[in-house]
Amino acid sequence: MNSRRAKLRTLSGAAVLGGVSALLAPVSAVASTPSTASAPSTASASASASAADSRVERSHGGTLVSVKQVADFTAEQVIAELRGTLATAQVRYGVTAYQVVYRTTNSAGAPTTASQLVVLPKSRARHLQTVSWLHGTTAYRKDVASENPKSTDRLVSLLFASTGRAVSAPDYVGLGAGPGFHPYGDPRATVAASVDGLRAARTFAHRSGRELARKVQVSGFSQGGPATMMVGRALQQEGADRYFRLGALAPVGGPFDLSAFEAAAANDTIEKSGIYLAYFATAWNKTYGLYGSSDEVFKAPYAAGVEALFDGHHTTDEIMKGLTMKSKDLFHEDFLNRIRKPEGVLKEKLRAVDTTCDWRPNVPVEIFHGGGDRDVNISHARYCEGQLTRNGAASRVIELDGYDHSDSVREAVPRIIRFFDASAKTG
The missing domain is CATH 3.40.50.1820 (Alpha/Beta hydrolase fold, catalytic domain)
Incomplete structure (x- = not known):
């Protein structure tokens, strides 16, 4: 087994709702601000x-x-x-x-x-x-x-x-x-x-x-x-x-279908694959312990700064400028393989996320x-x-x-x- 892959930790904690979506921030609108709007109180x-x-x-x-x-x-x-x-x-x-x-x-x-x-x-x-x-x-x-x-x-x-x-x-x-x-x-x-x-x-x-x-x-x-x-x-x-x-x-x-979405991101078959997968990886690591250090997952020079970019205080533009759009350029191949073919606890957690529609609503x-x-x-x-x-x-x-x-x-x-x-x- 590759030594870097051997360092990767298995996920722990509760099942996760996937929610990895295409926008890192809400779409901005060109909207006027009426001068007659009351001041915040x-x-x-x-x-x-x-x-x-x-x-x-x-x-x-x-x-x-x-x-x-x-x-x-x-x-x-x-x-x-x-x-x-x-x-x-x-x-x-x-x-x-x-x-x-x-x-x-x-x-x-x-x-x-x-x-x-x-x-x-x-x-x-x-x-x-x-x-x-x-x-x-x-x-x-x-x-x-x-x-x-x-x-x-x-x-x-x-x-x-x-x-x-x-x-x-x-x-x-x-x-x-x-x-x-x-x-x-x-x-x-x-x-x-x-x-x-x-x-x-x-x-x-x-x-x-x-x-x-x-x-x-x-x-x-x-x-x-x-x-x-x-x-x-x-x-x-x-x-x-x-x-x-x-x-x-x-x-x-x-x-x-989060498993399919993440696999597509790992394969660079969706828009901005690297950005989505980077947010997913860093967030899951903070919450569930996905890896030990960022250089186990991310390639240089991105490994040194990727965690800081997703601290909630960096804008979308700053994140986009600090990373690459391609997962193949951002991640080590062994980590991408884990995403493509998850095993063990990771597979279990992804499967739990894939079932958000697996029930019977009694409403339209x-x-x-x-x-x-x-x-x-x-x-x-x-x-x-x-x-x-x-x-x-x-x-x-x-x-x-x-x-x-x-x-x-x-x-x-x-x-x-x-x-x-x-x-x-x-x-």
């Missing part, structure tokens, strides 16, 4: 919640830590924000958006805090439909919805809310205003941050005189595709929350995927649909003809809104 959550609040704020997560207003738009200003990125025909209301910090748990189950974007419509409705929007791969902590006004995730959340819905868009653990590193794709931390985010959003909405509907419409892009299915399963099958129930599922561009499911996606092939959507069908679930793939990975989410969201509208009427 900050208010800390009171230590003593009302009796109604205490029913929502339970000790295992979701307790509010702080709330900061980050945007306040009329319907016309929402349209201006979305113009050039998302269709605006469905905008009905103005919105107010907040960065909400709340208590949750990390990949080890230890207490921590996380941030999210909560957006409420300026409608007269007291009871609001609830959307959980789960973002794609993000390496730079400031590129999430609660921090970056121009991120596609921020704009998607504004659009959902402008239709009259309340939106919870978690940044996940270790991104945004949350401490520590991001345990990229870890299922335990992903589900905790998402469900606890819903709890925190409910508490905040209640204090604002609004109530969130019990049935949650869950959607997400790229890494958020498998996350959508895992959060849905947690709500339906695992009793993740006493109040919230699953209403509908609409993943977009998700890498549901539509899987959106770009027909021209060269980052996450549309075969991943068919793979998910196959697992759902074998379990007797009603689902269908909506192929977005000609759209690549980045553009697929922009095309999908207006369709998802119509799908959610129809699901709410029949549910």
